[in-house]
Amino acid sequence: MNYRVSIRMNEHLFLRDPENSELGRRIVRQGITLFDELGFEDTTFRKLANGINTKEASIYRYFENKHRLLVYLVAWYWQWLDYQLVFQTNNLTDPREKLERVLRVLLLKDRSQPADGDMDIQTLHGIVIREASKAYLTRHVTDDNRQQLFKPYKDLCGRIAGMILEYRPDYRYARSRASSLIETAHYQAFFMQHLPSLTDFGGQQTDDELLAFLRHLLFSSLDGDC
Amino acid sequence: MNYRVSIRMNEHLFLRDPENSELGRRIVRQGITLFDELGFEDTTFRKLANGINTKEASIYRYFENKHRLLVYLVAWYWQWLDYQLVFQTNNLTDPREKLERVLRVLLLKDRSQPADGDMDIQTLHGIVIREASKAYLTRHVTDDNRQQLFKPYKDLCGRIAGMILEYRPDYRYARSRASSLIETAHYQAFFMQHLPSLTDFGGQQTDDELLAFLRHLLFSSLDGDC
DNA sequence: ATAAATAGATAGTATTGCTATCTTTACTAC
DNA sequence: GTAGTAAAGATAGCAATACTATCTATTTAT
Numbered sequence: 001m002n003y004r005v006s007i008r009m010n011e012h013l014f015l016r017d018p019e020n021s022e023l024g025r026r027i028v029r030q031g032i033t034l035f036d037e038l039g040f041e042d043t044t045f046r047k048l049a050n051g052i053n054t055k056e057a058s059i060y061r062y063f064e065n066k067h068r069l070l071v072y073l074v075a076w077y078w079q080w081l082d083y084q085l086v087f088q089t090n091n092l093t094d095p096r097e098k099l100e101r102v103l104r105v106l107l108l109k110d111r112s113q114p115a116d117g118d119m120d121i122q123t124l125h126g127i128v129i130r131e132a133s134k135a136y137l138t139r140h141v142t143d144d145n146r147q148q149l150f151k152p153y154k155d156l157c158g159r160i161a162g163m164i165l166e167y168r169p170d171y172r173y174a175r176s177r178a179s180s181l182i183e184t185a186h187y188q189a190f191f192m193q194h195l196p197s198l199t200d201f202g203g204q205q206t207d208d209e210l211l212a213f214l215r216h217l218l219f220s221s222l223d224g225d226c
Numbered sequence: 227m228n229y230r231v232s233i234r235m236n237e238h239l240f241l242r243d244p245e246n247s248e249l250g251r252r253i254v255r256q257g258i259t260l261f262d263e264l265g266f267e268d269t270t271f272r273k274l275a276n277g278i279n280t281k282e283a284s285i286y287r288y289f290e291n292k293h294r295l296l297v298y299l300v301a302w303y304w305q306w307l308d309y310q311l312v313f314q315t316n317n318l319t320d321p322r323e324k325l326e327r328v329l330r331v332l333l334l335k336d337r338s339q340p341a342d343g344d345m346d347i348q349t350l351h352g353i354v355i356r357e358a359s360k361a362y363l364t365r366h367v368t369d370d371n372r373q374q375l376f377k378p379y380k381d382l383c384g385r386i387a388g389m390i391l392e393y394r395p396d397y398r399y400a401r402s403r404a405s406s407l408i409e410t411a412h413y414q415a416f417f418m419q420h421l422p423s424l425t426d427f428g429g430q431q432t433d434d435e436l437l438a439f440l441r442h443l444l445f446s447s448l449d450g451d452c
Numbered sequence: 453a454t455a456a457a458t459a460g461a462t463a464g465t466a467t468t469g470c471t472a473t474c475t476t477t478a479c480t481a482c
Numbered sequence: 483g484t485a486g487t488a489a490a491g492a493t494a495g496c497a498a499t500a501c502t503a504t505c506t507a508t509t510t511a512t
Contacts, residue, residue: 016489023490039365044468058490060470130363133413137356139265141420150421157424172426173439179417179424180410180443187359187409188402194367195376198383198405200398213399217406217447224446242458249459270499284459286501 007079012147013072016062024062026052028119031069036123040070040131067135071149074132077124078152081105084112085159095167099222102160103214106185107207129186157182168222177221185214233305238373239298242288250288252278254345257295262349266296266357293364297375300358303350304378307331311385321393325448328386329440332411333433355412383408394448403447411440 009017018024030052034043045066049056063069084105089098104110108125136150144150160178164171171177191198192206201209235243244250256278260269271292275282289295310331315324330336334351362376370376386404390397397403417424418432427435 021489041364045470046468055491055493056469057471057492061489065469130365133359133363136421137359137416138267139356145421154421154423173442174426175423176414176417176425176427176439177443180406180414183413184406184410188406190363191402191405195362195371195380197380197401199402200400201402213402216399216450217403217443220450221443221446224442224450247458271501272499281460281462282500283461283502287459291500 005080005083007076007083009072009076009079010148010151012149013068013075014063015060018062018072023052023054023058026054027059027062027069028073031073032120032123032127035070035073035127035131040066040134067138070131071135071144073124074128074135075149075152076119077128077132078156080119080121082152082156082159085156089163095163096219098163099167099218100215102163102181103185103211103218106182106214107189107211109207109211129190132186133183164222171222173221177218181214181218184217185210188213231306231309233302233309235298235302235305236374236377238375239294239301240288241286241290244288244298249278249280249284252280253285253288253295254299257299258346258349258353261296261299261353261357266292266360293361296357297361297370299350300354300361301375301378302345303347303354303358304382306345306347308378308382308385311382315389321389322445324389325393325444326441328389328407329411329437329444332408332440333415333437335433335437355416358412359409390448397448399447403444407440407444410443411436414439 006019009019011017016024018028027048030048031043034048034051038047043066045056045059049059063072085102088101088105088110092098092101105112108121112121136144136153138144157175157178160181161174164174164177188199188201188210192201192210196202199210200213203209232245235245237243242250244254253274256274257269260274260277264273269292271282271285275285289298311328314327314331314336318324318327334347362370362379364370383401383404386407387400390400390403414425414427414436418427418436422428425436426439429435
């Protein structure tokens with residue numbers, strides 16, 4: 001059996017769909033490489049172009065600017081993650097088990113379903129941890145939001161919120177709980193790696209400790225009287 | 227009685243101490259104004275200089291670059307907040323009451339102790355919400371950390387972690403709990419304002435709802451069996 | 453009164469973040 | 483096979499950014 005999941009992206013995320021051409025795919029692939037290696041701030045379209053033997057101007061035909069490329073990659077990741085969630089929780093009936101899967105998927109603990117080959121999921125995960133909040137922590141967040149740029153993130157939160165409500169139908173903070181779960185997973189992962197004194201994860205299986213922490217946080221909030 | 231709290235900043239945060247001169251204080255004050263109005267990305271030292279009738283070059287004598295100015299402002303805020311915490315919890319004996327105060331201080335719910343007059347705390351709070359994570363979400367976080375730039379943040383987390391342990395001495399995740407409390411407070415405040423569908427705070431007293439959510443999250447994690 | 457520190461003024465440079473235009477190539481329809 | 487169109491390549495250019503350097507004027511400390 002050979003299959004792959006393809007992810008349909010919102011049109012506002014690009015000027016020309018990068019999945020439809022060889023150049024577009026190279027831009028995306030190199031974008032991931034540079035964001036990973038240089039970080040968002042030090043990446044430029046000129047460097048990106050040089051890395052794939054094309055010209056700056058060609059990249060501007062695909063993405064308005066560097067920020068939009070970031071938004072694109074992050075949105076792609078959220079959509080991919082959302083699909084993983086659907087896949088991994090399919091056929092499960094126990095709501096607690098579903099939430100357990102949510103935690104594992106957020107931390108990329110399981111061999112995932114293959115996606116379009118241009119996306120290196122592990123690397124993208126690292127980019128999301130360090131750069132994703134720069135996608136919305138801007139003065140133009142409202143305009144960007146109007147163009148639906150954050151819909152994948154909202155959809156993912158919505159799905160998790162739904163699972164929270166399956167587990168605990170009267171829970172009052174499903175959406176905030178979902179968004180803070182995602183955010184906490186990512187910045188704790190960042191702290192763990194770079195500012196470990198902000199965390200309690202020092203040892204070897206830091207990833208498992210983080211999972212245990214998130215599990216504890218999530219279920220203590222859902223299981224209490226409230 | 228007339229007093230003010232003065233905050234001693236780490237030397238690595240600046241090239242020349244901005245508190246020691248009129249120009250320095252103007253730079254800081256205008257920095258706050260511009261970060262607030264234009265956001266970090268669209269602020270430049272040229273604009274800043276024009277706004278206070280000086281030259282770009284003069285600003286570079288105080289701060290290495292724009293990022294360092296952000297780090298300085300954010301560090302100042304964390305130190306100020308840390309002091310607020312000390313002040314507000316002084317003489318309290320009930321550990322739960324102390325943690326309640328932590329929540330209120332994080333959300334700036336109480337009339338605070340006056341600080342050096344150049345800092346507009348409310349505005350700074352807004353900047354911290356939107357920009358603070360850009361201070362550490364970089365590729366050079368490790369170098370910056372070596373220069374102690376994030377010590378104020380760590381100290382604040384450490385203090386909150388200490389209070390958590392007073393309340394619950396056997397709690398295993400005091401530091402992660404503290405850092406995620408701070409981050410959650412800020413992210414949720416941002417979402418509430420700009421991407422409200424990621425939260426459950428829609429109505430009028432959104433700030434009180436956020437407080438209730440944070441209280442719920444914090445105490446449910448500390449009161450459970452674990 | 454003199455030296456030292458600070459600030460102001462001016463200039464200059466490499467890079468960034470674009471936009472414009474023109475040419476070449478590749479595919480598509482008739 | 484040719485004409486037409488879309489994508490990509492090539493080149494140029496420009497205003498703004500992020501600095502650095504240097505010189506002069508002013509304040510301040512001794």
